[in-house]
Amino acid sequence: MSVPNEPLLLMNQVYRKVFPIVHRELYAWKQKALQIENEELKKQAVDSVTDKAFHCEGGGIMSLLALKGKRDAIEFIVAYQTISDYLDNLCDRSTSLDPEDFAALHQAMEDALTVGAVPGDYYRLREDREDQYLSGLVLRCQEVLSRIPHYPLIKDELLYLSRIYCELQIHKHVAEDEREERLQTWFEAHRSDFPEMEWFEFSACTGSTLGIFCLVSYSLRSDFKPEYAAAIRESYFPYIQGLHILLDYLIDQEEDREEGDLNFCFYYRNHEILFERMQHFINQADHHTKKLPHSRFHKLINRGLLGVYLSDDKVNKQKKVRKLARKMIRSSGSVSFFFYMNGRAYRNIMKMLPVNIYLKQERV
Known part of the structure; x- marks a missing residue:
């Protein structure tokens, strides 16, 4: 077993050895979600x-980086990402605009990375409450981490990435007339520690969980070295994570404009500047993979991000975004085009086959 370093080999392992386990984990968490008594x-x-x-x-x-520890990595990744997505829903769809409430909720993400931490009363500042689902996700993450001999070597880096992620979530969900000032002030406090970038680009860099997943997956390997921890964090944050989230915001522009939601791509003066900055993030993301073992795999992740996001159906519904997406794919080489076509094919197959029936049924 080895880390895939070619597009076809990567996708073969993803479809055969990753997605089936991810789907089983998601199904199990959905069954637990359906047992929550509070309807909201x-x-x-x-x-x-x-x-x-x-x-x-x-x-x-x-998780493919974890080799024999792949199943443990997936168990952690699904639980931790589910915490992130659930809390994002609670903050986005909530009538609350209280940063203290958001901080209380997101304490779950730090607790999930702290083996032995007792789950707190994360809902203490809101009326809607439950006492098993969120704490269950937290404890599942802790359980996986407790089985990793190298956990002490990655703990500080995990908590750093988690805390800066949670700070973003708190600032960006407050009242609309407060959030920009809060995010800009937050950026100024960190500005000297990072390369030249805008406040909204820094915010995007903090909004990804990829660095955390990379750290956990690598730490499950028997050949993990202490120096990998800082190298992984510095390689994924800011540029690889920034590329991830900027692509996410790029394709969500029309939806966010209709909903009145914050979108970091709105702050670029025009699409030409947006394209230039996206290319900068792509180039820097590629450059930073050179510092890591299995650098070819990490570069494939960068190209995979481009293909997956730019092949989304949302792109075709937005003329300017569609034009920009085509330009980015053309300028990023054949590997990006491979992942782009693969992404389109996968979405079409998922629409036709009942693969995700477990996710589509029993909607509340």
Whole structure:
């Protein structure tokens, strides 16, 4: 068994050895979500695993780095990403605009990375409450981490990435007239530690869980070295994570404009500048993979992000985004085009076959 370093080999392992396990884990969490007594929390929990399953699929690809520990990696990735997606739903769909409430909820993400931490009362500042689903996700993450001999070597890096992610979620979900100022002030406090970029680009870099998944997957290997921990965090954050989230916001522009949601791509003066900055993030993401073992795999992740996001059906519904997507695919080479075509084919197959019936049924 080895880490795949070619597109065809990667996708073969993804479809055969990753997605089936991801789907089984998601199914199990959906059954637990359906047992939540509070109707609002049940709806948001079920919707998060139904509508955002592709987040767990994408994160699950990182498990291939774990080799024999792949199943443990997937178990952690699905649980942790489900916490992220569930809390995002609670903050996005909530009538609350209280940053203290958002901080209380997101304490779950730090607890999930702290073996031995007792789950807290994450809902203490809101009326809707439940006492098993979220704490169950937290404890599942801890359980996997407790089985990793190298956990002490990655703990600090995990918590750093988690805390900066949670800070973003708190700032971006407050009242609309407060969020930009909060995000800009937050950026200024960190600016000197990072390469030249705009405040909204920094925010995008903090909004991905890929670095956490990479750390956990690598730490499950018997040949993990102490120096890998910092190297992984520095390679994935900011640029690889930034590329991930900027692509996510790129394809969501029309939807976010209609809903009045924050979208970091709105802050670019025009699509020409947006394209230039996306190319910069792609180039920097590729450059930073050179510092890691299995650098070819990480470069495939970068190209896979391009293909997966730019092949989304949302792209074809937005003329300017469609034009930009084609330009980006053409400029990024044959591997990006391979993942782009693969992404389109996969989505078409998923529409025709009842593969995800377990996610589509029993909607609340």
